[in-house]
Amino acid sequence: MKPLPEYLPGESGLVLRRWVTADAPRLAQAVGESLEHLRPWMPWVAQEPVPLAERHQRIATWEQDWRAGGDLVMGVFVDGAVAGGCGLHHRIGPKGLEIGYWIHPAFLRQGIATAAARLLTNAALHQAEITRVEIHHDKANVASAGVPLKLGFRLMREVPDEPEAPGEIGISCEWQVRRAEWAPFPIGSPAT
Ligand SMILES: CC(C)(COP(=O)(O)OP(=O)(O)OC[C@H]1O[C@@H](n2cnc3c(N)ncnc32)[C@H](O)[C@@H]1OP(=O)(O)O)[C@@H](O)C(=O)NCCC(=O)NCCS
Numbered sequence: 001m002k003p004l005p006e007y008l009p010g011e012s013g014l015v016l017r018r019w020v021t022a023d024a025p026r027l028a029q030a031v032g033e034s035l036e037h038l039r040p041w042m043p044w045v046a047q048e049p050v051p052l053a054e055r056h057q058r059i060a061t062w063e064q065d066w067r068a069g070g071d072l073v074m075g076v077f078v079d080g081a082v083a084g085g086c087g088l089h090h091r092i093g094p095k096g097l098e099i100g101y102w103i104h105p106a107f108l109r110q111g112i113a114t115a116a117a118r119l120l121t122n123a124a125l126h127q128a129e130i131t132r133v134e135i136h137h138d139k140a141n142v143a144s145a146g147v148p149l150k151l152g153f154r155l156m157r158e159v160p161d162e163p164e165a166p167g168e169i170g171i172s173c174e175w176q177v178r179r180a181e182w183a184p185f186p187i188g189s190p191a192t
Pocket residue numbers: 037038041042101102103104107108109110111112113114115136137138141142143144145146147150
């Protein structure tokens with residue numbers, strides 16, 4: 001698969017951009033300010049704080065994977081400020097990509113996760129090989145459920161899943177949209 005787009009502009013100052021190693025200190029700061037809000041739902045928070053060199057290395061690995069046509073890990077920027085992170089992941093089998101997202105506490109309830117997921121869904125479905133996009137969240141994570149619901153994803157199934165983060169109850173809600181159900185818009189254009 002050709003690499004996913006590394007730059008996705010939205011509206012109202014929103015930009016999704018692939019993390020680069022120079023972002024490591026800013027990413028560390030944003031994660032550090034978000035820890036308690038993320039801890040219930042994001043398993044990787046248990047490893048924080050990550051040493052700067054290790055964070056550099058992780059971003060370099062993300063870049064290698066992306067260049068090889070693998071996962072895309074992006075920052076969410078609003079007027080240049082780090083508002084969160086998001087990505088597209090090859091972990092739901094062939095022809096599918098799964099969206100992940102987190103938003104800094106200073107930027108919550110402004111529609112940013114929904115706008116980011118919309119840009120990511122559109123980018124994913126522009127790839128010839130991708131026919132479906134999914135969002136998975138633990139059933140206890142009601143904030144996360146609002147995102148696929150607002151975007152018109154369908155709740156396909158609820159399946160038992162080993163809890164990985166302290167807020168999870170172990171039921172994975174799996175939402176999906178298929179290419180035929182999606183109204184595409186040009187990549188690089190603000191989403192309307
Ligand atoms: C989930 C998360 C990314 C949502 O980010 P956000 O930018 O605030 O989301 P949006 O503003 O786009 O909200 C979309 C809808 O989700 C629902 N929602 C969002 N936050 C909510 C909350 N705290 N309680 C209830 N519903 C909520 C609402 O329906 C909302 O629409 P509305 O504001 O018009 O009512 C954010 O809460 C977060 O970072 N959580 C911790 C990390 C996480 O859980 N990531 C997802 C793991 S699967």
